[in-house]
Amino acid sequence: MLNAIRRFFGEKPSSQVAKRRMQVVLMHDRMDIEPDLMESLKNDILAVLSRYMEIDQKSIRVDLEQGKDYTALVSNVQVKRVYRHAHSN
């Protein structure tokens, strides 16, 4: 009954609060990615992009950006030319 009243006033069930908090916490914990893993991620992104466009290999940057309640993968790549068809390699 108490729960029903609480929910009526817009309070989320505690289990969903817990889940949401854990999603963020675990993301933070897992962020301690080793540099070589980051490097191979970068190379993989590069390889995929290269099939569709010519890119400046030296310009690529891959970072994990931490917001208050999210983590974003931010990548900056300079595109030189876009191919008309995908190159398979």
Added chain:
Amino acid sequence: MAGKTIVVTSGKGGVGKTTTVANIGTMLAKKKYNVCMIDADIGLRNLDVVMGLENRIVYNLIDVIEGNCRKAQAMIRDRKLTNLCMIPAAQTREKNAINPEQMKNLCQELAEEFDFVFIDCPAGIEQGFKNAVAGAQTAIVVTTPEVSAIRDADRVIGLLEAGLLRDIHLIINRLNQRMVKKGDMMSTADILSLLAVPLLGVVPESEEVVISTNRGVPLVHQKGSKAGRAFSNIASRLNGEDVPIEEDKSDGFFAKVKRFMQS
């Protein structure tokens, strides 16, 4: 053919590692397999009391590793099942009295003799953890539906994977269905979405567990116990039998869980 070596671990203490080892080990022995359980929690041994074998200890794990006794001398036979035994931890020594290489060798030797070798891992992620996981091919991570246990389980899963132990299974212990229904406890589906390892079983919260440890008789010996049945189903799944996860009638997430397991 060599037997399976399985470490039961959790990161956080008090989530039910020892209870899990005692019950799954006993159940597999009831299925006529030869089972050996190693208590790797040096300095804080407990598997002996949970199994009701505390009065029979003469030698321990470190005695075996240091060669003070033969392996067979440290193995304590179960009171009911002759094909079940345990090697107790040393109570008065420290975790760095042994190293991962020695544990690995011991587990390999035991796997020649037994169908299943269980290693009861200490809490934490230091030397004791490293020793306990060194000789295992499979890991069972035990968690409860609480934030602290889940976070630690996630850490442990990360460490296991980094140590190239990739055969990891999850047990959710002490799930309170009534609280899940009320929205006050994370459900099986919630936990699986966070941890993303295959589910081996869900054990309901139960007073019977306390009573059985009081008596030193594993729950799986007791008929009609819900938690006991959950443990025996887990043992069956470990043995490759196709036993569906007990249905959560309340939250209808069962289909989701099942899909997750099959993916």
